[in-house]
Amino acid sequence: MxxxxxxxxxxxxxxxxxxxxxxxxxxxxxxxxxxxxxxxxxxxxxxxxxxxxxxxxxxxxxxxxxxxxxxxxxxxxxxxxxxxxxxxxxxxxxxxxxxxxxxxxxxxxxxxxxxxxxxxxxxxxxxxxxxxxxxxxxxxxxxxxxxxxxxxxxxxxxxxxxxxxxxxxxxxxxxxxxxLGFMPVLLWLNNRVAGLRERITFQQQERIADMSATVTESLSAGGFILARTMGRARHLNRLFRQKSSEVAHLELRSHTA
Incomplete structure (x- = not known):
């Protein structure tokens, strides 16, 4: 390596x-x-x-x-x-x-x-x-x-x-x-929800990083010229729409949890 x-x-x-x-x-x-x-x-x-x-x-x-x-x-x-x-x-x-x-x-x-x-x-x-x-x-x-x-x-x-x-x-x-008899149940539920939100948060950060990378690579001077030359503008629009939709979905899941 x-x-x-x-x-x-x-x-x-x-x-x-x-x-x-x-x-x-x-x-x-x-x-x-x-x-x-x-x-x-x-x-x-x-x-x-x-x-x-x-x-x-x-x-x-x-x-x-x-x-x-x-x-x-x-x-x-x-x-x-x-x-x-x-x-x-x-x-x-x-x-x-x-x-x-x-x-x-x-x-x-x-x-x-x-x-x-x-x-x-x-x-x-x-x-x-x-x-x-x-x-x-x-x-x-x-x-x-x-x-x-x-x-x-x-x-x-x-x-x-x-x-x-x-x-x-x-x-x-x-x-x-x-x-206080209800405390163990509440602690168990809190632990389950915390684990769920942790997993969703990791996914959120990954998708946000992907979206930022797409923006930076496609809207830089070189990336913009390459996209126009190769006719990739429509593909990049679909890609960004997909990444943004995934971020919105994960944000909804996080708040719902």
């Missing part, structure tokens, strides 16, 4: 293989302080939300039956304060997490560009230009959702689950156990 074949095979393999979680977590290592701030804000918002049912119970069970206006006012102020605290924590958490996510995206783009610069000239003679551009744009953009939304959503959901479980047990442990 020639050097260009080795480079291209390694490039394709790296695009398809599963990334170990330790590599993903390693991207957050230089931003440990920011991550701790985000986790702290998520915990604060979760605890604030978990205290709401207790204050509501106090209003219904204590303040209203006893017609205790002072207690009612304090509890209502407490509900308002909790709502404000949760909102402020949510805004700060969104800002810090987005800042961290954009910093990681910047570092990934630079690393990928530097890696491509280090490859041999033979690699670029073999690889499709549009596919390389797709890796730089589409794939990196896809990771943005992971770092700015998915990661914080997972941490927030874990915090909400833990604080809600504590609140439920304190309110009524029997109802809590009855509710």
């Amino acid at each position: 020639h050097e260009n074949d080795d480079d291209f095979a390694a490039y394709e393999a790296s695009a398809r293989q599963h990334t170990p979680w330790r590599r993903v977590f390693g991207l957050f290592r230089p931003h440990r302080r920011g991550v701790l701030v985000v986790l702290g804000l998520i915990v604060i918002a979760g605890i604030a939300g978990a205290t709401t049912p207790f204050m509501m119970r106090a209003i219904v069970d204590d303040a209203l039956p006893a017609k205790d206006t002072t207690l009612l006012v304090w509890l209502c102020c407490g509900l308002l304060g909790v709502a404000v605290l949760a909102a402020v924590a949510s805004v700060l958490q969104a800002y810090v997490s987005t800042h961290i996510g954009q910093q990681i995206m910047h570092e990934l783009r630079v690393k990928l560009y530097e890696h491509l610069q280090s490859l041999s000239l033979a690699f670029f003679a073999t690889a499709r230009t549009g596919e390389v551009q797709s890796r730089m744009s589409s794939d990196i953009t896809g990771l943005q959702s992971l770092f700015t939304n998915t990661a914080t959503d997972v941490a927030r959901n874990v915090s909400v689950v833990l604080t809600t479980m504590v609140a439920m047990i304190l309110l009524d442990w029997r109802l809590a156990l009855a509710s």
Whole structure:
């Protein structure tokens, strides 16, 4: 196998293989302080939300039956304060997490560009230009959702689950156990859907790369002249329509899943 074949095979393999979680977590290592701030804000918002049912119970069970206006006012102020605290924590958490996510995206783009610069000239003679551009744009953009939304959503959901479980047990442990009985089924369903979406996402990225390669190769100066000279314009239109239709179909499947 020639050097260009080795480079291209390694490039394709790296695009398809599963990334170990330790590599993903390693991207957050230089931003440990920011991550701790985000986790702290998520915990604060979760605890604030978990205290709401207790204050509501106090209003219904204590303040209203006893017609205790002072207690009612304090509890209502407490509900308002909790709502404000949760909102402020949510805004700060969104800002810090987005800042961290954009910093990681910047570092990934630079690393990928530097890696491509280090490859041999033979690699670029073999690889499709549009596919390389797709890796730089589409794939990196896809990771943005992971770092700015998915990661914080997972941490927030874990915090909400833990604080809600504590609140439920304190309110009524029997109802809590009855509710938690559905958790294994939900986790199993979530795992199945996650696997399905992962497979669809890999297919999406491949089709988007194919479509980008078709656009780059056919609409460049040389490709345009060749298509007109060889009378391939109609064939290229059909090819692009097919690739675009496949991307649209996979996008629909992803959202349906």
